[in-house]
Amino acid sequence: MTNTEVSILALPTADDVRAAAERLRGMAHRTPVMTSRTLNERLGAEVHFKCENFQRGGAFKFRGAYNAVSKLSDDERARGVLAYSSGNHAQAVALTGRLLGVQTVIVMPMDAPAAKIEGTRGYGAEVVLYDKHGRSREEIAAELQQERGMVLIPPYDHADVVAGQGTAALELLEETGSLDVLMTPCGGGGLLSGSALAARDASPGICIIGVEPELADDATRTFRTGELQTVRNPATIADGLRTPSLGRITLPLVRANVSDMRTVTEDGIVEAMRFLWTRMKLVVEPSGAVPLAALLADPDAFRGMRVGVVISGGNVDLASAFELFGR
Template structure:
């Protein structure tokens, strides 16, 4: 496996076969209001309707399904702010694999509750005091568990890439694909899949301005980090791109942009109100880029990945009244 080609379109197509009948084939929504507002044709790939409420189930199941019988019996461990943890927990339940999830103690309550409901053991830590990767590696070593990281893993990336594969299979060639970016697993997989089918398609990643490590990494070509960002887009609080995802982002992604917290909130409100879909802050990053004119592409056919819909309604309600 080459360092710079750990994931190919063949891996993503194989993941699609593995996920067939297990992951949901999520809907693609369009909106006349959005098309008028952007002067383009926009297709929203709604992973908020995926199992566990986010795209993460694709990569989690694809990774766990390929473990050896011995690894499956022993169990797996991961670290996650919520969506990947839920995904690993459900995939483990479906494949009869014991799961342990290391989560920050301030992760949305709805995500903690859901993760436990799938049968996982949840271990909470303080984000300000603990390095989650270190904690996870130590626990995995002590308990002889296989560590499945949330994004920096070839099988996880290949699973996430099925999101874009499904989208272009359904709507055909796109001019532009907008994808939210945290640790880079989704955007790396989606860019590989989309460009394998349509090489001229441009892929743009979108981050919160308060967690712009991937954007800075993209422009400096040097891995940049962010520490304990307080963006409301909790899925994008990852400290940096990964050792696998960073080279893939540099190779396959055409540009990176950021959106403000206010833009995230306005976009959430717009999508809730106009498209009638429940989306979480991280889930609207790509949509915010086009709806807030950070990216403009008049006359173009644009794919937008809505990455998830796991919101803590008690917290979100406060944002709408501020």
């Protein structure tokens, strides 16, 4: 991507994150920040978890969806909003639509967690299911947009969505003060790039790390090579991180502001989930446990540091979770 292309995209800034925080005031929950003495002793570090599993809709995605939809004109709202998602963005857009009186249509894969499909429908959205091994969700959404004239709000590659997601890190740093490290999961990079904008502005020397499953390591390979890498329907249990690649907006933000990328194993994700569920009593989905998995896999790298972790969500299918824990 050329510098000219990046400038045309009008990338969001830290000012946009602060504006989003004002827009979300009284609408998004200011989720708690939690710690674990057991974990701190085990790691030799001080870890602060921003618990977005307690956010409206069960995930951080509500921040970006509400920020984006609330900025639409009356004419755009009247046309309705279209989105595609494996679950958390789907529920966030559906909930936002209900709150703002906007019709929503969500394209979701047939194998998305049942709890996320039911939640999306429960918020009043029309759900269009598709076979991800056949056509792509982007292709289906483009056809629906052409047919119905709706406004598309993608799950991560949208300036207002990115700015909204960054408000989680902004709140975390307001509560904890300066941190040595900030870690978030990374799928399409919306949470990571928005968090990086907020953190770089509030604490310029902070180390920002994105974490992915080894089976969905496209952003890590992109970060290492400088060239866009992709994955297709990766078989990771972290369904929220199965996105094919970073986007045209998130890619330059990640390259400019992120310090490092790490990957974790599927077993590591389950171990991290187990700790969060059993020791901290936090119901966290696999995607949300990915940063802790990275900490547990390499504690020496973070010894003596103050670490912030954004737990992205808690929309987990209970039967699937119990199956994972029973393996």
